[in-house]
Amino acid sequence: MRIAIIAGGRTPERDVSLRSGRRVMLSLGELEHEAWLVDPAEVAMVETLAERRPDLCWLALHGKEGEDGTVQRLLDLLQIPYTGTAAFDCEVAFDKVLAKDALQRAGVPTPPWVVIEGWALRDLGGGAALGKAVERIGLPCVVKPSRSGSALGMSFVEREADLPQAVMAALSFSGAALIEAKVEGREVAAALAGRTLEPLPIVEIVPKEGVYDYAARYTAGATEYFCPARLSEGASAAVAAFAATAAEALHLRDLTRVDLIVDTNDRPWVLEVNVSPGMTETSLVPMAAQAQGLSLSDLCDSVLRSTVARI
Structure with a gap:
């Protein structure tokens, strides 16, 4: 397939997006797809896609424009299929206020x-x-x-x-x-991938200093990870169940990550969801896939199959 990877952009998460996009491009190449990077901050995206029209776009944009429904609505207008969640559902999921309202209505515990x-x-x-x-x-x-x-x-x-x-x-x-x-407890991430959003092993996140902020997320060695997470069997099952319910309530597709805190009573609380999770060397979703014996190429193939099934 001919696949344009949309990555970069002008948001503060540009560098992370480019790192994700380049890794995805290499993995798609390993799967023998024709893949190339399109950075909307460097080229006019609509004109570029018209000159070299792909079969679909892989969305690796992070933050606004990439996760809030903006690029999705533009691709809908251009009639180019894309990976990930639909435009309206991106708008809801990306807005933490709307997402928490939707989660609460679905019975998913989220901090007050x-x-x-x-x-x-x-x-x-x-x-x-x-x-x-x-x-x-x-x-x-x-x-x-x-x-x-x-x-x-x-x-x-x-x-x-x-x-x-x-x-x-x-x-x-x-x-x-x-x-x-602020809920005290263990911070974990539950990734789901594929057409039926199958769960990947839960990742536990332990920053070596301070909190799990931007630097801790994307600086190699700044955070310690445990996959599978060091949770009781009951807590692990609850995390998986609430993550699946959150994904269903927000109508997420193909690949997503649900961030949670497991409190001292082993009760999970959903913090937020991510419709375009990072795919960098330190990102949680590839880490979870690896723990299940899947390469990044295997993960990308699962996402592509899910996307193609809708075309």
Whole structure:
């Protein structure tokens, strides 16, 4: 097949996206597909795809444009099939506020949260409500941009006096800030792949210093991983079940990763989902595939078969 890998872009996750895209390109080449990289930050994507029209696009864009439905809607317009979740479902999954609403309605446990919109701070005096957020959520808490990935703009807040600064940091990446209860426990990732989203082994994430932020995710040696995760049989089963329910509730396709915290009582809490998980050397999904005896090429083949089945 002729496959254009869309990677790079102009988001803060550009470098990670390019690393993912190049690894996917090599793997697709091993599968004897004709694969090439298209970076929307370097070329006009629509014109480039018209000049060299692929059979389908592999979406390796991370962050806004790649995961929020933007590129998906454009490819729908061009009538070019693509890997991954459909446009509307990307919009919901990428927006942490909408995703958490959908998860809660599906009965998936997710930490309590409140939302502060940027326009509410500017035009409605919303800053005076931050104290109410602390009352409802408690401390410590986690502050995240509603629409961002790779832990960009995320802060951990232990003192109420630090909350405004954390909210402003989150708003520099998105129009709304999510203030979420901090659940103490083990951070894990559950990947699902293929046409029926078969589960891969659960990965446990243990940063060597501090928290699992952008640097810890993409700096080799900064984080220790255990795959399969060091969980009880019951906790592992619950993680797999909630991950599958989350993927079904959000209508995810082909390849996804669900991030969770397993608390001290072995109860999993879904934090967020990722419709375009990283495929770099330190990324969790290839790590999970390897633990199951699958190469990156095997994983890519599974994603392609799932995509082609829809064409």
